[in-house]
Amino acid sequence: MPKRAETGFGYIERGETGREGASFRVRAFHEKPSLNVAKEYLSSGRYFINSGIALFSASTLLDYAESYLPELLGHVRTALSHDSKPILRPAYAACKGVSFDNAVLEGAIDKRCFELKTGWSDLGTMESLREAAMSYPSEVGSLFNAIKEGLPLNHFMT
Structure with a gap:
């Protein structure tokens, strides 16, 4: 849980507790809020700060890339299919700038979050x-x- 209202981070609104008791369903992602909204999040006890740490199996991440970022994935596959380094620069330049959170995490199905108690x-x-x-x-x-x-x-x- 956040210790104080922060406006420089996105927040995760948690939903119901998972079967194993350690995780929570993600109800929604909220981008950097105003100070008043951040104070509301803090007082509600239902929000985590989004640290940007995401865990996926490689196959799940590839499935999400195929669903949500097919054009980007095509450029990556083009770059990987060539042995020469000169293809990397044009393949990278052809990629549109996109936030991983917006492009993949927000659309992902069955999102869960965990409270990270590491002193981070x-x-x-x-x-x-x-x-x-x-x-x-x-x-x-x-x-x-x-x-x-x-x-x-x-x-x-x-």
């Missing part, structure tokens, strides 16, 4: 960065010192 946070705002720094002061302090000193950051990526 998008550090896209100063408030969320401050919260992370307060939650993990020694780690964040070490990271900021490494950045200030110009040290390699690869040991922070474990």
Whole structure:
């Protein structure tokens, strides 16, 4: 569940609980709301922030691509059927820009969502960065010192 009203994310409106009790049916996706609407979502307890994480079997994803993105899939198949790299640039250029959420997820049948309890946070705002720094002061302090000193950051990526 969101901790505070956020306007920079899309939301997932959850429906009834799944048979196994861990999942929820997706009632609807809602794009980035106004602050007042985000506050309503938060107070209702029925909305998750859409983290953009989606899980599919390869065959299901291919089925959705055939149903919802046939033109894009055709360009991908063209690119994959050639051994030469020069085909990639024109095949990519021919693809229309489309949001995966809008093109596939919204049309998908039997959508389910799970509450992710990992401590994940998008550090896209100063408030969320401050919260992370307060939650993990020694780690964040070490990271900021490494950045200030110009040290390699690869040991922070474990």
